[in-house]
Amino acid sequence: MAVGAPPVGIIMGSQSDWETMCRAAQILDALGIAYETKIVSAHRTPDRLYAYAKGAADRGVKIIIAGAGGAAHLPGMAASMTSLPVLGVPVESKALSGMDSLLSIVQMPAGIPVGTLAIGKAGATNAGLLAAAILALADAPLAGRLSDWRQRQTDAIAERPE
């Protein structure tokens, strides 16, 4: 039986990705969902990627949020080594504003899915919310917290600009 690890694993290709990926962590914090974070580079630390992706399910991880920029192979390679849902966040790159990241992550061959979010911080925030929505399917209290979060967001939108 899978035990031990928190339900969500947030992995990223570099320390420089954390500025973006912390948005996913902030959402999980707000919704009371436990997570782990790890720098896992498909190119610089391939053995770490292999160990993480191969071991995640057995440790109890249920969803992986993977963010990377540029030649962003991390989400796809992680997905190739686990049946867990993988949500990919294209980090905004300096050279190409994240279009390289987006296309690297979204164009997966049929058979190995990565649920790809928007480029940058919006994508990371939404990856956190999507992970919450998936977990909420089997967690009624979490479903309630997610519903409350969305209602607070709705209530915070002014009717007119100031």
Ligand code: RP5
């Ligand atoms: C990718 O290269 C990382 O995901 C990051 O977005 C990008 C740049 O990494 P650093 O050079 O900032 O470490 O692997």
